[in-house]
Amino acid sequence: MSRLAINQYYSEVDRIIQYGGTRKESSLEIAFQNPLNSYCKTRDFMLMPKLDYCTKISQVIYFYDIVKNILILNSD
Incomplete structure (x- = not known):
């Protein structure tokens, strides 16, 4: 992740x-x-804001801000 993206993150948090x-x-x-989404796009990943399993x-377990690639791994 670039320093610019990190600095923009800190500015946005302050705002x-x-x-x-x-x-x-x-x-x-x-x-x-x-910034995490922009990082993912450059590496052909996808940011999933909320994922249930x-x-x-x-029992349903919720995961937040998960970075996924094109491979879908199911545990069935």
């Missing part, structure tokens, strides 16, 4: 805190996704 008045992770999530005992 979100200034306008929103909060440092909650859910508020800063979009600022994190932007059902276990063998039918």
Whole structure:
């Protein structure tokens, strides 16, 4: 990831805190996704904001901000 993208991330975080008045992770999530998404595009990956997975005992587990490639691995 480039230094420019990192500096833009910090600027965006500061702006979100200034306008929103909060440092909650859910508020800063979009600022994190932007540089990560640009990194993924250059390497032919995809950023999945939310991914659910059902276990063998039918329990659903949610993953957030997952970087995936074209290979889809199923555990069925």
